[in-house]
Amino acid sequence: MEPLWKLQYLLEPSSLALISTAAAVVFASAHRALGHEIALGGGSSSKEMIIGASSVTLDSSQALMIPLASSCSLLLMFYLFSSVSQIITLLTTAMAAASLAFCIAPYAARLGSPRIQAPLVAAATATAIALWLVSGHWLLNNLLGISICVAFVCHIRLPNVRVCALLLACLFVYDVFWVFWSERFFGANVMVSVATQQASNPVRTVADKLNLPGLGSITKQLDMPVKLVFPRHLIGGAAGNPNAVGDYLMLGLGDMAIPGMLVALVVCFDHRKSTKARGSELPSPKNQHKYTWYAQCGYTIGLICALAAGLLTHSAQPALLYLVPSTLGPVMLSAWMRGDFNELWNGSSRLSDKSQLDVV
Structure with missing residues (x-):
């Protein structure tokens, strides 16, 4: 155990950049998911080009399969990565390109007529991908990773907190096992090895x-x-070997996307509740985001705790060990205290009624 004064490193630019970026990505992903849901429901009056419009809502059996499928993928990457790395690169590049196009499409829609939207999106996406393939710069890596996270949260949805709690509990065990215990069975920390390859x-x-x-x-x-990767010496560039793992702070996309699914769920729930309470009128800002902020603040606190634990133990930490209780706990407790628990636990986050599709 390191001395407590080591926690001062949380105030370094790289740590602050990681925390603020991750929190912003979770917030933006959840609200983009709400906007995407509204657009799919026909509530958007803008002529937005919707790329990859369909979304999938998970049920309990699918939630149980995600940790199992992720574990199989992790082992395949651990043992066979060197043999199939170029195939993985091509598949990941295609996924990143589609995700980036999805993310920038709404902004391209504001710049001109619909006829030039597709060329603008294609040109911007191709430029970013080409620069990343040539330079491999960490900023471009982060841009593509954030795009994948946003697209994932928008297209993979949770129907209620019951399925969400099941998914988070399973991934909690998954993350803890592969970070803390995999070395006992496989001779190396599988999660860290795959993440740093x-x-x-x-x-x-x-x-x-x-x-x-x-x-x-x-x-x-x-x-x-x-x-997400940030050089430890963010101001002035990374010192030493820029390819060394020790020179970078890292956070897996799953540590943003999975909590982001919960935040997206409560964002939609807050939106539906506030619009339903006032009919077709615009919801009051005072009551619009009550569960959203519990989840969002809980995410930030959980991430800080994960980084602090990593500093004090000087070892890799499963971020979901801290993020699951810090996000799900406040939401469920506040819902129980406010009398919304049953509706949030069993209800649907889908914005199906026309009256619920007004953009706020």
């Missing part, structure tokens, strides 16, 4: 085989955009 860059491989001149600056290895 770099994939071969297929663009550099092709350039080398074709002996193309002037392409030696293309990075040979790529960090997959499945995590």
